[in-house]
Amino acid sequence: MFLELASLVKCILYTWNRFLLTPAVGCVLLLLWRIWRFTVLPVLRPNEPKELPYWIPVFGHTIAFFGNSDKLLERGLNYTGRTHEVFAIQVFRKKLYIITNPSDVSNAFRDNEALHFDGHLNELLCNWGFEGEALRLAWHVPQPGEWCYLPGNPLNPNHLSLNRFTEEVYREQLLPGPKMDAMYNAFATALFATLEWSNLDFCTVGVRGKSRLLSLSMLCRHTMVDATTRSMFGSHLHRINPTVVENMMNFNDHAWMVFFRYPEIFGSPVTEPRRQLMDTLKTFINLPAHARTEQAWSIDTILKWQEIMGVDLHSRASIILMIYWAANSNEYNISFWVLAHLLHSPDLFRTVYEETEAAWPHGKLDIKWLCTNAPNLDAIFSEALRLNGGAMVSRVVRSPITLGGKVLQPGHSALIPARQLHMNEKVWGDNVAEFDATRFKNKKSLTRHSSYRPFGGGVTYCPGRVLAKEEVFSFLAILFHRFDIKLAVVGAEKQKFPKLDDSTPALGITGPVRSMDVIIETTLKNKFY
C-alpha cells in the first residue's frame, strides 16, 4: 500500500516535471516579459511611442496585420485612447511606427532626412526581384571616365543614378504637360474602342430585351487596365500575351504579397500572374527598338538607360512591372466606387450626367474642361477617394525624429495609413464613415487637409494624380454619353450597396468584397444605333 502511494507520488512529480513545469515556467516568464514590456517600460520611457501589446515575441502582430490591417490599426488607436499619438506595432521582426495625427503626418512628409524613402525603396526593389549586382548598379552615380558617364548625353544629362533617373522620367511623363497629354490620348483612344456596344461581352452577365446587364466590377477592371496597358505599351504587350490584362488584374488582387514579401509557405496566388507578366515584359524588352514604336516615351527612355547601365533582363522587367502596376492599381477601384454611388442615388446621377454631357461640345469630349467645371463630380470623386483610399505610405527611420512628443528611433519603419487619416472623426466629424456627396463641394480646402492623403505625400506624392482624374472622368463621360445606364432590378429587393474589402493589407484604393458586385442595366442610346 505504502509502496503504491510512493510510486503514485513519483508518477505525479514526473508528469509535473516533464509536461507541466516547463510550460508553467514558460507562461510565467511570458507574463513577466509582457508586463515589463507593455506596462513597466512605457512608464519608464514616456517619450517612446506606446507599443500595442502582443503575446508572441518576434512574431507580434503579423497574423493580425495580414488578416485585417485596418482592424489592427483601429485597435492601436483605441489602445492609445484615440489621441492619434504615434504608436507601434510589431510585424515579423519589424517595429512599425503608425503615424495618424494630421500635424505629425505633415512633419513626417516634410522631414525626408529622418524618415527616408531610399531605405524603403531598397526593400521594395528587393521584394520586386531587383537584387545583388542590379541593386548596386541602380544606385550607382555615373562618374567621369566610367562606361556610363556619357558627356553631352541627352538621355541622362545630369548623370543621375538609375533609380533617381527613373523617378525623374516618370514624373516628366506623368505630370501635366505634352508628355502626359500623349499618354492620356492613348488611354482615351483605348476607352473609346472598348466602350463600343458590340465590344461589351467581356462584362455582360445577362440580356433583357434591348438592354445588357453588366457587371460593374468587370466593366471597370477590364476597361481601365486595358487602356492603361495600351497607354504605356501600345499594342505590344497585347500581341505578345493576349491575356496580359487578365494577368495584371490577378496580379493586382494579390500584389500586397509582393510588397510585404508574404512567405511562399502560405501559398501564393500572386506567383503565377507575376511570372506571366514578367515573361511578357522580358519578351517585350528583348524586341528590337523598331518593333517597340508604340511604347510611351518613359518606357523607352527608362529601358535605354537600364541597357547602358548594364542591368540584367530580370531586374529590368521587375522595375517596368513595378511602374506598370503603380499605373494600374487604383483606377478601376475608384471608378467602381464613384459609379456605385451614382447608380444608387439617381438624383446625384442626374446632376453628374448634366456635368459630363456639357463636356461634349460639337460631339467631342473636352476632358480639360470637364476636370475643371464639374463641381459635383469633383466632390464625389474626392469623397470616394477619402472613403476607399487605403494606401499605406512607408518610410525608414534614419535618425531620431520627434512627432507629437514621441521619439521615433532609427532602424525601425514608419507607416502613414490613409484609411486612419481619412477616418479621423476629429477631422471629418460625426459622419466620418458616411458618403457625403457635398463634403468637398461645401469646403474645397479639405482636399489640401493634412489628413487627406489618397495620393500619399512628400517625395513619393503620386505623380499620376492629374492624369488619373482625367482618365476616370473620361471613362464616366464616355459611358454616360453613349449608354443609358441604371441600377438593374435583380430579385425582389434593391441591390445592396457593396462593402469595402478590408481583409488584406491595402496598397491604394480598396475594392469591394468579391461577392458584392453592382449589376447595371445598360442600353445603347438611340443616336448611336
Ligand code: HEM
Ligand atoms: C486614383 C488613382 C491613383 C491613386 C489613388 C494613386 C495613389 C498613389 C499613392 C498613395 C502613391 C504613393 C505611394 C507611396 O508613397 O508609397 C502613388 C505613387 C505613385 N503613383 Fe499613383 N495613384 C493613382 C494613379 C496613378 C496613375 C494613373 C499613375 C500612372 C499612370 C500613377 C503612378 C504612380 C507612380 C509612378 C508612383 C510612385 C511615385 C514615387 O515613388 O516617386 N498613379 N500613387
